[in-house]
Amino acid sequence: MWVGGHVDRPAMLRPGFQIRKRMFTVFFNYRGSFAIAVDILPQDTTMTATYYVQDVRSQVKSAINEQRSKVSTSKTLFLHDNAGPHKARATTQSLRELGIQVLPHPAYSPDLAPCAFWLFPILKDRLAGRKFHRIQDLAKAVNSELRTIPEEDYQGAFRKWQIMLKRCIESHGEYFEGL
Numbered sequence: 001m002w003v004g005g006h007v008d009r010p011a012m013l014r015p016g017f018q019i020r021k022r023m024f025t026v027f028f029n030y031r032g033s034f035a036i037a038v039d040i041l042p043q044d045t046t047m048t049a050t051y052y053v054q055d056v057r058s059q060v061k062s063a064i065n066e067q068r069s070k071v072s073t074s075k076t077l078f079l080h081d082n083a084g085p086h087k088a089r090a091t092t093q094s095l096r097e098l099g100i101q102v103l104p105h106p107a108y109s110p111d112l113a114p115c116a117f118w119l120f121p122i123l124k125d126r127l128a129g130r131k132f133h134r135i136q137d138l139a140k141a142v143n144s145e146l147r148t149i150p151e152e153d154y155q156g157a158f159r160k161w162q163i164m165l166k167r168c169i170e171s172h173g174e175y176f177e178g179l
Contacts (some may be wrong), residue, residue, distance in 0.1 A: 008026065021137055023047060024123065024142060025056050026115060031153035033070070035146040036063060038138055049088030057094055079103045081113050106173060112164055118157040122149065 006176055022043065023073055028035035038059040078100045079084045095102055110116050126145050132138040136161055 018170045022138070024139070025052075026119065026142075026146070028114075028119070028146065028154060029067065029159045032122055032146075032149055032153050034069070035149065035154070036143060040135055047083070047085050049085045049090045052088075053084045053090050053094045057098070061098055064100070070134065076100045079105060079113070081105050082107050083112055106165075106168060109168065109173075112161070112168060114157045114161050117118060117164070118160065122153075 013049075023041040025039040025041070026036070027038060036059075039056045041051070045051070045167060068076070076099060078095060080102070082105055085091060092102065123142060123145055127141060130141065132141065
């Protein structure tokens with residue numbers, strides 16, 4: 001690479017240095033009693049509707065059935081963003097078969113997802129500085145942290161979500177910062 005004399009040379013990464021990222025599928029309810037990272041997308045795999053339905057469905061189904069046995073409702077509401085795999089016919093049909101009603105989510109508004117504005121920052125803060133050499137160890141740590149978040153915090157996240165949705169409606173879908 002050639003760089004002119006007045007321009008700083010860009011930093012180059014060492015060969016072999018890689019940031020490994022993995023996608024977790026996380027579900028939680030307003031009580032926190034159903035807070036689980038149920039799936040870890042395999043390395044170099046893309047989330048598709050087929051993967052979502054085949055690999056995540058059974059885990060979600062058993063967790064939801066367990067929750068339904070503990071509370072006096074058979075109604076389950078589901079919130080997820082508008083990613084392609086979430087909107088696909090196979091996914092929506094599969095969720096309907098499980099008796100799950102999917103809540104509408106405003107398009108192009110990932111900032112209105114409780115995972116984005118609340119849960120992921122908490123997990124990032126709590127896991128900061130820790131190194132995991134195996135993905136299973138990371139999954140164990142994530143699930144452990146999910147269980148230590150107090151019920152009031154989960155409820156607060158849903159209250160904040162409702163306030164943010166109201167602000168989104170009041171601003172006619174325009175971007176806004178903070179609460």
